[in-house]
Amino acid sequence: xxxxxxxxxxxxxxxxxxxxxxxxxxxxxxxxxxxxxxxxxxxxxxxxxxxxxxxxxxxxxxxxxxxxxxxxxxxxxxxxxxxxxxxxxxxx
Numbered sequence: 001x002x003x004x005x006x007x008x009x010x011x012x013x014x015x016x017x018x019x020x021x022x023x024x025x026x027x028x029x030x031x032x033x034x035x036x037x038x039x040x041x042x043x044x045x046x047x048x049x050x051x052x053x054x055x056x057x058x059x060x061x062x063x064x065x066x067x068x069x070x071x072x073x074x075x076x077x078x079x080x081x082x083x084x085x086x087x088x089x090x091x092x
Contacts, residue, residue: 036078043068043075 046064048055055061 039071040075040079043071047072 044053045055045057046061046068049058049061
């Protein structure tokens with residue numbers, strides 16, 4: 001293999017990629033868990049009025065309910081509820 005400037009740049013790019021992966025790998029689980037917790041809180045905020053929890057932002061979250069309804073089943077299972085907590089909506 002001939003040593004050229006392009007090969008050296010490619011080798012350094014690969015080395016930088018591997019270094020960043022080695023640095024970021026231990027934190028991926030924590031970042032994913034934090035994102036999942038934020039998503040769970042957001043789902044609770046959106047569907048809180050249907051569960052009997054007063055929500056001061058109901059006017060703004062009503063239009064998000066149809067969009068988030070697809071993820072509702074995964075959320076209530078992850079939250080430890082066997083069946084849907086909503087009386088008007090049965091997903092199981």
